[in-house]
Amino acid sequence: MKTAAYADYLIQWLENQRTELYGMDGYTLGVSGGIDSAVCAHLVARTGAPVQALILPAEVTSPSDVADAQATLESAGIDGQIISIAPWYDLIMQQLSPVLNSEPERINVLKGNLMARLRMIALFTTAQSHRSIVLGTDNAAEWLTGYFTKFGDGAADVLPLAGLRKEQVFELGRYLGVPQSVLDKKPSAGLWAGQTDEAEMGVTYAEIDAYLRGETVSPQALQQIRFWHNRSHHKRMLPPKPKSPDEAEC
Numbered sequence: 001m002k003t004a005a006y007a008d009y010l011i012q013w014l015e016n017q018r019t020e021l022y023g024m025d026g027y028t029l030g031v032s033g034g035i036d037s038a039v040c041a042h043l044v045a046r047t048g049a050p051v052q053a054l055i056l057p058a059e060v061t062s063p064s065d066v067a068d069a070q071a072t073l074e075s076a077g078i079d080g081q082i083i084s085i086a087p088w089y090d091l092i093m094q095q096l097s098p099v100l101n102s103e104p105e106r107i108n109v110l111k112g113n114l115m116a117r118l119r120m121i122a123l124f125t126t127a128q129s130h131r132s133i134v135l136g137t138d139n140a141a142e143w144l145t146g147y148f149t150k151f152g153d154g155a156a157d158v159l160p161l162a163g164l165r166k167e168q169v170f171e172l173g174r175y176l177g178v179p180q181s182v183l184d185k186k187p188s189a190g191l192w193a194g195q196t197d198e199a200e201m202g203v204t205y206a207e208i209d210a211y212l213r214g215e216t217v218s219p220q221a222l223q224q225i226r227f228w229h230n231r232s233h234h235k236r237m238l239p240p241k242p243k244s245p246d247e248a249e250c
Ligand SMILES: Nc1ncnc2c1ncn2[C@@H]1O[C@H](COP(=O)(O)OP(=O)(O)OC[C@H]2O[C@@H]([n+]3cccc(C(=O)O)c3)[C@H](O)[C@@H]2O)[C@@H](O)[C@H]1O
Pocket: 109, 112, 113, 116, 146, 147, 148, 149, 150, 152, 153, 188, 189, 190, 191, 197, 200, 231, 234, 235
């Protein structure tokens, strides 16, 4: 990758989407303390357009991630706000408890998906009030595996990192000046204590990246990549629509 040239391309691409496709004034994004949102923050900072950056910790969010998110904003030269989603989460879980299955599968994932969707609400509400577009931070590895919450962090107006393998996101991060603490940490959705992407998916980003480069990967890695890819087709498509009465000749 010609890193500097690709960074310039992405900055211009973002501006084209914002002005020509959407006709909007700025950008809104969530900044977690992880590499994907850090790269996005640096890219939008370099457009010169207004940016609303939100740090949205839940109760499970570690203080070090919040500190890394703040360091990210400082390094990008943009202001941000810290807004806790914990009270919203507690209220929704409490009010929904009568209708929730009392023994759901993957309870951590269910709770984490609620957090991701609460962040989506915060971002779209803020974006609309500023006439901004919402950035999604998914990269090519996450898109392939569907490793995001449908209508949560997967909900966005643009996906600037969707063409980048994880290794390329790091490369861009180093070039753009993302803080070292962010570059050094293991990718995590931060949806429960100790969660890492690679442990949950059962495959490393190095292996997913190798697959994306078209290289041969181990049978175990291939099995896991196929498993995650096949279970997530529904996330990469628009909701199916039936024929109209005219089309169905009814
Ligand atoms: N066949 C099917 N199997 C399961 N769900 C199906 C479905 N067809 C439609 N659906 C719909 O999709 C929903 C499930 O999809 P979804 O809600 O996305 O849930 P799901 O894919 O089960 O969970 C999200 C995954 O993404 C990870 N994640 C989430 C958020 C952020 C990050 C990160 O890296 O930061 C990672 C998270 O740890 C978890 O592994 C169902 O409620 C249903 O409405």
